[in-house]
Amino acid sequence: MSAHLKLDTIIDLEKWQKLQDSLSLVTNMAIITTDYKGVPVTKHSKCQSFCQAVRKDDVLSQYCQKCDARGGLEAVRLNKPYLYLCHFNIIDIAIPIIVSNQYIGAIMAGQVKLKEPLLELEQIVTRPPHAAADQTVQDLTDDYAAIPELSYEEITTISEMLYHLCNYIVEEAIHKNATIDMYKQALAVDKPLAGSLSLIDQSFRQMETLKKELENTLIDSKLHHMTSQRRIAKHSMLQPAFDYIDAHKNENHKLEEMASICHVSPSYFSRMFKKETGENFSIFLPRLKMEWAKQLLETTDMPIAAISNELGFSEPSYFIKTFKRFERITPAVYREVYQEK
Template identity: 65%
Template structure:
């Protein structure tokens, strides 16, 4: 996710985006803020409610708000759709993921409203222990709390879907526009870098430029296809595990043991194993090789690398073990997988010819 292509501040004009965000907040009656894939705000809050402003400025209450934001965003990514939940003050918030080509690049955090239909079952994502100090702070802000906008659950879900589709569409179009401009600039540079272009007619140069754009587009699509799996790093709901996921994705050619990962996370192997299963749903001994096989499938589909080369790149001890592991997960060998994939695509392409 280090590619600037997927950094929100590189994709869109944040000044114009914030004006749109202000308008959306005004129309929907919701406070809205935009964050990047790390959870870092890239805009200011639009129409943050006085109650929430006061709570977020309070040193003892603000951490609960931040935890709500973080957990809400992760749940939205997991569901791949807007996630509606209650904060620690039972206020309704929404996390709306921005996901382009299976890449999570940020989120819209909206809400700070109450529901008309208070019996609608929603998860309170963070619970805060009640104490006299907190109760006194709430009483001091009770008037601001009561003045929070109120909407029906149907209105909230409609707004959430609207923001989800609108924001993802705008960002996707911006990415495509930026990619097209970059390719066009590269194609135009042919005129300068290649002296032989001077003798060509205008139509010939246009044709060559179009060819260059097509070639660049083809290359970009292949890169994107690989990155869908290879670069789509996991953001762990449990921060203790994040160093292990980061290491796995940045050291694809290594054979990593559970003990090494536990040491990296500064926890015991038994505790690492327990929380890893809770996070991923499978043992580390299954997760790590399965992930390598997913990377291998992408390389088989999109490159001409030999089985031995792919085996070496992904850190298998030898090609025989790589083939055995691949067959365990896919029920066929890497060579058969590649042939089936290419035959299917050749058939598909030929069937589309006029």
């Protein structure tokens, strides 16, 4: 692109601020949005009292700014959310907003503490002793204790959600603006403005509908392809259960229901199922769903939340937890590793 995209010309910052405030309340994190130069374009949402006081201190605020700068640069370099520890061992997240390979800003979130100690997170800035500053910190002991605590899994899930959500919103705003400009230019010559805007709005709605239909078609196609890979049971009595599971990937199946489909008692079904698969039903089913999830991660760009929903999980966080239990890594990391092969 010849000119650098600017957030304040792409999105309505007043509406964005309201969205940011809501996200902050839901996630229990402080959030602020900056442009590509690191200059804030929104007000801080839910800034913790400890961090507010520290950032007003002439000595301590310098280290806060260094953390922000280094965290943002690392997120841009990695092209994904970057989690790190500030100089007070508080978790912060730098989330890049990148459109068409152009970095146009960042979401800075965090101001939370870990429920459990985690050694692999980097403390990107360390602070040497300073008498006056140390006394300020001592006076803020109660404020520091009041900082919210989240688990590492909760923090990573939130960072992925913010990354995908914010990048999607900005991308769609750019596409919508481009569409409006295109129609304005095409219709301005011989059409009244009111009529033009009506056609623009109708066209944009049609484009959004078409996009959604194409996405759903892709998902249905992938799921149908996986369903066509039919498992043939050694014990024919179990075949109705395998067929039903394959045909209803978005349902949470219970052993009793599968036993009923096979016209046997739950206890007999359980024994035969373990003999057939080598696993209890309660282990086999989530493992099978993780295999389906891996196929979707490998062959589509579906968001993690969408895959979770398609496979019948009530919450993306539980899907991520289940995936990690079987694969030892999160779905996002699995997709990244697969794409790098």
